[in-house]
Amino acid sequence: MVGQGVLRECLIDPDVESVLAVVRSPLGRLQGKEKKVREIIHSDFTDFSALEGQWRGYDACFFCLGVSSFGMSEKDYTHVTKDCTLAAADPLSRLNPNMTFIYVSGAGTDSSERGRVMWARVKGETENRLLRLPFKGVYMFRPGLIQPLHGIKSKTALYRLIYLFMGPFIPLLTALFPKTVTTTEQVGRAMILIAKHGTQKRLLENQDINAL
Secondary structure, X not given: OHHHHHHHHHHHOOOOOOEEEEEOOOOOOOOOOHHHEEEEEOOOOOXXXXXXXXXXXXXXXXXXXXXXXXXXXXXXXXHHHHHHHHHHHHHHHHHOOOOEEEEEOOOOOOOOOOOOOHHHHHHHHHHHHHHOOOOOEEEEEEOOEEEOOOOOXXXXXXXXXXXXXXXXXXXXXXXXXXXXXXXXXXXXXHHHHHHHHOOOOOEEEHHHHHHO
8 A cells, every 4th residue: 555655656756757666466557657667576575686687776765565464473474574675675785875765664663673562573673674784875664544545545455444444534533643644645755755855864753754
């Protein structure tokens, strides 16, 4: 869902010249913007070695892959959350040292890696590893509740059900708790702004994302 939102903002931003989308399934129609996007369908997100020759020369990576930890063991969640992320980030940092890397983490992530909440520990470990890589800039986005806009929908059935139920209440939640709610549009715009100009904070909570 976040990836769809970020891609939309990249497509309509005149300063974004081109996008390389590495995906597991076809993107489908892109509202007439197909010429701006080059799509690579790749099945093994733990090994990107076959793509390294096509990864040079990019200014930014917006890494939006993620899954819910619900019903997952720590081993399986770590595989998707940390192993897949580093499988992409490690070669990118070597091939593009002037790149800005932005990782979609989550509110409540545990930077100490010692807390009781499994997903928060794994996210924290992933963040810490990324922050040590030799990119020009590395930033962690920690959004809270994300409202999907412009027809964007989550591919996770559980999330779609939650958003269907919560949809009418999101404006009220935004009014009552503005620091905890953002949108797919705000996340995408914030990523592009940081790729252009950077920012002093490396860990961006929900209110930081909305303020950009």
